[in-house]
Amino acid sequence: MRHPTMEPAALARLRAGRLARLQAAMRARGVEACLLFNEPNIRYATGASAMPIWSNTTFVRCALVPAEGRPILFEHPNSMHLFRGIEAEVRPMHAWEFYDDTAAHATIFAREMVAALRERGVIGSRLAVDRLGTPGFLALQRLGMAIDDSAPVTTEARAIKTPEEVALFDLNGGILMEMLGNFEQAIAPGIRERDLLAGLAGTLLRNGGEHLATSTVCSGPNTNPWRAETTARVLERGDLVYVDTDAVGVEGCFFCVSRTFLCGDAPATPAQREAYRAAHDWLLALRDLVRPGSTCADITARAPRLPAKFMPQRYEVMIHGAGLEEESPSVAYPGDPQPNGDCVLAENMVLVVELYCGEPGGRDGVKLGDQAVVTSQGTRLLVPYPYCGALL
Known part of the structure; x- marks a missing residue:
């Protein structure tokens, strides 16, 4: 099976x-160098x-990463052999x-980082870092580096x-369509949540994807409240x-797309329909504002x-936002803190519009989410x- 790839x-x-x-x-922020440990940042x-x-x-x-060079x-x-030919220079990491x-090995690491900075012409003492373990942080401090x-x-x-x-998002979009299609087809009374999750991951991996960041396949009473983990529960x-x-x-x-389905040939209950309709209509209306x-x-x-009954949960x-992981910007609910209120949405941002509708104490909850690229006219799914x- 040939999975989707980008041309070299x-x-x-x-x-x-x-x-x-x-x-x-x-350069715009006056940052001379970044030290990046977060995997998505390294990849970027x-x-x-x-x-x-x-x-x-x-x-x-x-x-x-220096600001120049x-x-x-x-x-x-x-x-190291995996990355011959990439633009970056590749050197062995001295981990602590x-x-x-750990302190002694972190000191070796820190000395190598400072030496590399000087090689790249970075003479300042400030280093922007995304995450750094305590031994590495202290070792860099001892060498006079200030961490931002x-x-x-x-x-x-x-x-x-x-x-x-x-273009990469578009290439991956077909994989997500196949994942969700196989997932929906597999839903039936008697199958376990874990079996559905395994099928979802299997479709992703067979198509050249990497992994699932969470395990969020939930059914029946596990759908309320939100944030349950996948279990061995058997669908009814x-x-x-x-x-x-x-x-x-x-x-x-990274794709954060959510769908809710109905298991089997039973008609949806009024409560299920109400929650789904509320989620569906809200999602489409909000997406149109982008x-x-x-x-x-x-x-x-x-x-x-x-x-109002869905607001507490x-x-x-x-x-x-979405890119190599869940990203910025974010848009808060009315009444919630919005410290980035002046952030301007721009063409070619990739955004996830999503929500959960579940009444506190109820049996059922609905999760829906769409991922779209911002275009000159609005959004494109x-x-x-x-x-x-069956739920509309």
Whole structure:
């Protein structure tokens, strides 16, 4: 089976475009260098990803990015061969974890980072970092480095997608359509939530995707309240079943698309229909408000109102960005804090519009979410999977 891939020339443009955006954001904010341990940030800066789930829980690889010039990928020594030919220089990482004397090994790491900065012409003492374990932080401090937060730079760079990134989302959209189609077809009384989740992951992996970031397949009473984990519960006729894909696809492209289905041939209950209709209509109305030039505060002020009984268990935000993971910007519900209210939506942002409708104490809950790219005219769905007709 041949899974979807980008042509080498397009992949090279994708990586070069991302690095250019990151370094431009650094220069605009006066940041001389970034030290990146977060896997999506490493991938954005260098195009390289290795053992992403494990690497994101450790400090075994990182990228050192100057505002001008070639980045350095400090890679797990046994993985260096994977990245011959990438734009970044590749050097072995000296990790401090898994040793008895972490401070001593962190000192070696810190000395190598400072030496690399000086090689790249970075003479200042400030370093923007996304995440850093305590031994590494203290070792850099002892060498006179002051640590700043890299988030203002990385979030600004990643918010607007390059043309190649939009093409990558389109390439992955077909995989998500297949995932959801296979998922819906597999729903039947007698199957377990875990079996449905396994099928979802299997479709993703067979098509060249990487992993599911969460395990969110829930049925029946597990659909209320929101945020349950997938269990061994066996589906019954008449259950609601929802899925939040949270899928990391080809080249790390992240998809947060949600759908709710009805199990079996039982008619939906009035409560199920009410919750689904409220979610469906709200989703479409809010999506229609998304336009380039609108601010987050504008959308909050004009947003449709959910029925009051669903507000106590509402989703955290109405809209959030997506790229290599869940990203900015986010749009809050009316009455919730919106510190980024002046953030302006722009063409080629990729946004997720999503919500949860479940009444406190009720049996059923509905989760719906669409992922779209912002266009000059509004939005274009990346995964136009149908809504559940049996619930409308």
